[in-house]
Amino acid sequence: MNIPSELKYTKDHEWVKLEGDVATVGITDFAQSELGDIVYVEVETVDETLEADEVFGTVEAVKTVSDLFLPVAGEIIEFNEALEDEPETVNTDPYGNGWMIKVKCSDVSQVDGLMSSDEYKELVGA
Amino acid sequence: MKNTALTETHIALGAKMVPFAGYNMPVQYEGVNIEHETVRNAVGVFDVSHMGEFLIEGPHGLELIQKVTSNDASKLTVGKAQYSCLPNDNGGIIDDLIVYRVKEETYLLVVNASNIEKDWNWIESKNDVGATMRDLSEDYSLLAIQGPKAVEAMQSLTSHDLSEIKFYNFVVGDFAGIEHVIISATGYTGSGGFEIYCKNNEVKQVWDKVMEAGADFGIKPIGLAARDTLRLEMGYCLYGNDIDDTTSPFEAGLGWITKFTKTFTNSDKLSEEKKRVLRRKLIAFELDDKGIPRSGYDIVDSNGELIGKVTSGTMSPSLKKGIGLGYVAPAFSDFGSKINIQIRKNAVPATVVKLPFYKG
Numbered sequence: 001m002n003i004p005s006e007l008k009y010t011k012d013h014e015w016v017k018l019e020g021d022v023a024t025v026g027i028t029d030f031a032q033s034e035l036g037d038i039v040y041v042e043v044e045t046v047d048e049t050l051e052a053d054e055v056f057g058t059v060e061a062v063k064t065v066s067d068l069f070l071p072v073a074g075e076i077i078e079f080n081e082a083l084e085d086e087p088e089t090v091n092t093d094p095y096g097n098g099w100m101i102k103v104k105c106s107d108v109s110q111v112d113g114l115m116s117s118d119e120y121k122e123l124v125g126a
Numbered sequence: 127m128k129n130t131a132l133t134e135t136h137i138a139l140g141a142k143m144v145p146f147a148g149y150n151m152p153v154q155y156e157g158v159n160i161e162h163e164t165v166r167n168a169v170g171v172f173d174v175s176h177m178g179e180f181l182i183e184g185p186h187g188l189e190l191i192q193k194v195t196s197n198d199a200s201k202l203t204v205g206k207a208q209y210s211c212l213p214n215d216n217g218g219i220i221d222d223l224i225v226y227r228v229k230e231e232t233y234l235l236v237v238n239a240s241n242i243e244k245d246w247n248w249i250e251s252k253n254d255v256g257a258t259m260r261d262l263s264e265d266y267s268l269l270a271i272q273g274p275k276a277v278e279a280m281q282s283l284t285s286h287d288l289s290e291i292k293f294y295n296f297v298v299g300d301f302a303g304i305e306h307v308i309i310s311a312t313g314y315t316g317s318g319g320f321e322i323y324c325k326n327n328e329v330k331q332v333w334d335k336v337m338e339a340g341a342d343f344g345i346k347p348i349g350l351a352a353r354d355t356l357r358l359e360m361g362y363c364l365y366g367n368d369i370d371d372t373t374s375p376f377e378a379g380l381g382w383i384t385k386f387t388k389t390f391t392n393s394d395k396l397s398e399e400k401k402r403v404l405r406r407k408l409i410a411f412e413l414d415d416k417g418i419p420r421s422g423y424d425i426v427d428s429n430g431e432l433i434g435k436v437t438s439g440t441m442s443p444s445l446k447k448g449i450g451l452g453y454v455a456p457a458f459s460d461f462g463s464k465i466n467i468q469i470r471k472n473a474v475p476a477t478v479v480k481l482p483f484y485k486g
Contacts, residue, residue, distance in 0.1 A: 036142075036351070037159045039441035040418050044471070058470065060418050062158045062440060063351050084416065088159075 001126040002029040004095055008111055009120035010071045015095060018111045023072055026099040027059065027090060030124045035061040038090045043068075043079040043101055050076065052110060056101060059090070068100065072110040078102040130175035131267050131326040132333055139347055146350060147239035149176040154349035161352035162443040165317050166484075169273035169280075170348035171336050174321075175329065178242035178263040180235040180249070187233055190257035191225060194249050196375055196396075198385040202227040207294045207312060210383050211375060212245060213391045217399065218371040219378070221245050222363060224312060226296060234308070234323075236268075238365045252391070267329035269322045271336060272348075272356075276319035279343035283335055284309065288320070302335035304328045314353060316360035316482060355440050361410050361451065361481030367421055368408060368437045368451050376400055377453065378408045406434065407459040410483065413448035413467065414475040424468040425452050433458055436467060444484045448474075 003009075008016040013031035017024045032038065043057035050056060050070050057068040057079075070076075080099050083089060090098040105111065115123065128149045136143065141152035152173065154161060164170045182191055191199045197210035204227050212220040221241040226234040237245045242263050250259060271280055277288045283302045286309060291297060296310035301322060308323035324332055337345060354364070363369045363378060375384045376399055386397050413419065419439030427433050439450030450467070458465055461480050466473035 036154060037157050039159075040416070042417070042470075060441070062355060062443075063153075065418075065420060 001033075001124065002095070003117045003121050003126060005117040007095065007117060008071075008114035009117065009123075010069070010114055011123065012069045012071075013124075014069070014071050016071050016111055016114055018105070018108060021105050021108050022077070023074065023103045023105050023111060024099050025071055025101050025103060026094055027068070028120070029094050030126070032091045032094045032098070035059065035064060035066065037062055038087045041083040041087050041090065041100060043076070045076050046079050046101075048076055049074065049106070070103065071114060072103065073106040074103040075106075076101050077104050128176075130173055131329045132173045132175065135330065135333060136173065136347070141347070141349060144350070147176055149239060151176060152347070152349045154351045155347050158349070158351040158355060159443050161346060161348045162355050164344065164346045165273045165315050165348055165352065165356055166444060167274065168344040169271065169275040169319065169340055170346050170352075171333070171340065172270040172272065172348045172353055173267070173333070174270050174353070175267040175326075176239035177268050178237040178239060178245065178261070179266045179268075179323070180237065180246065181258075181260040181262055182233045182235060182249075183258040183260070184231055184256065186255040187231055187257045189255045190249070190253050191233055191235070192388050193255070193390055194252050195223070195225060196380075196385065196390060197225070197383040198387045199225050199227075199233070200388070204229060205295055205297065207296060207310060208383070209294075211369075211380060212248060213375065213393075213396065214371060215392050216371075217374045217392065217395060219365075219369045219373060219375060220248055220371065222365055222369060222380075226308070226310070228298065228308070240366060265326060266323055267326050269329065269332060269336065270313055270315075270319065271322060271340075272313045272315040272319035273317050275343045279340045279345060280320065280336065283339050291320075302332040304332060307332070314362060315356040316362075316484060316486075317356070355443055358438055358440050358449065358451070359442055359444055359482060359484035361483060363408075363451075364438060373408075373453075374399060374404075377404055377406055404456055406453040407456050408437070408451055409454055409459050409478045410451055410481045411449070411465060411467070411476040411478050412445070412483065414477055416448075417467070417469045417472070417474045418448045419450035419452075419467045419469065419476070425454055425458075426466045426468050426473050427458070428464070428466070430473060433465065442483055448476075449483045
């Protein structure tokens with residue numbers, strides 16, 4: 001199981017990478033492996049400002065539909081549109097080209113409150 | 127929860143196991159898309175031993191089958207099978223099934239795992255003609271070997287000429303070193319192949335030899351997730367989704383297995399229904415835009431009015447678009463009709479199409 005040490009994690013199996021006040025968000029290697037072949041990623045909240053834990057989109061595997069929860073409050077400034085045509089990138093490169101959104105954080109300190117890679121490892125029993 | 131005789135084999139192959147109809151079943155091994163493609167282009171093997179098997183025997187066996195099923199089993203000769211359903215008294219469907227004529231006075235009924243008990247009790251309650259009934263569900267295993275290369279890949283395992291077994295025909299013979307195996311040219315994928323019925327204590331040997339014989343043809347084990355996408359691309363009904371105790375055979379497009387050449391459960395009312403305009407019809411649709419229809423989603427017209435419900439839906443691995451089945455008012459059921467599928471906040475446009483979705 002790949003759990004990069006430089007990222008932050010949520011209990012909903014998302015990862016967060018902070019650069020300045022912009023957080024990039026995706027789902028973890030564990031999440032993509034549990035979901036199986038991902039066939040659709042829908043994000044229709046670009047330009048919206050949402051609170052932490054609000055639903056910002058949906059990821060669909062062949063048999064399942066799962067909500068995506070915003071890890072930290074902020075404005076969704078970008079959706080990775082490459083996923084519209086190649087959602088399987090989330091399976092093959094969850095921490096790289098499979099990123100989902102960029103969020104302009106309302107309060108960057110919220111990122112500090114997320115799980116470290118060690119805490120996330122413990123959560124998934126890796 | 128029950129296991130099949132191959133549960134350990136699936137786990138050893140790294141399958142993701144899920145509870146299904148009371149059985150611990152493999153939902154996928156490598157991944158649903160690759161498994162789906164394997165069946166469409168080569169050959170794959172499914173353990174579907176959860177399915178139920180009933181033997182109906184004796185001089186009155188046919189009489190009982192004719193009473194409880196909608197298709198005309200008197201048309202079956204030994205070595206032929208037919209798709210059929212068990213109608214209930216209220217216009218709905220208790221189950222869909224396959225009826226095999228194994229010997230002159232021996233029939234095998236293959237039913238859905240989730241309905242074994244319901245079907246058995248129903249058929250038994252109608253058995254006032256003295257047919258002998260035996261439930262073999264716990265003793266028999268079923269492997270589906272499906273795909274365009276199935277015939278070639280499996281030929282070395284039997285003395286029977288597999289290319290000679292026509293669709294919905296079967297032989298009872300040797301297979302993978304086991305005698306008295308049913309080799310049936312049936313399946314739930316639309317890609318051709320066989321279904322193999324043998325005893326639980328024989329199935330491990332059959333599975334191993336099938337995998338060995340298929341190795342040069344790229345055989346892979348296939349899970350229930352791909353079984354669902356494969357059947358849905360063909361528009362085959364799934365009991366519990368597209369048909370159930372409340373859907374009539376005519377609404378479901380199963381008029382072709384509802385034969386009034388005999389009387390059967392509720393046949394009087396069904397023959398009247400056939401003459402009337404249906405309340406709703408099962409349609410197949412493709413999304414015109416991005417998105418994936420799912421069971422339970424609303425179907426709406428251009429004004430957003432509810433006109434029906436989706437009963438099955440998926441992203442088609444072959445067509446790379448959202449496909450589904452659902453019931454709508456007859457006014458929206460013609461091929462080419464424009465409907466909308468309510469996916470979360472969006473009414474996504476879709477077109478009613480002719481089956482199958484996947485044309486090979």
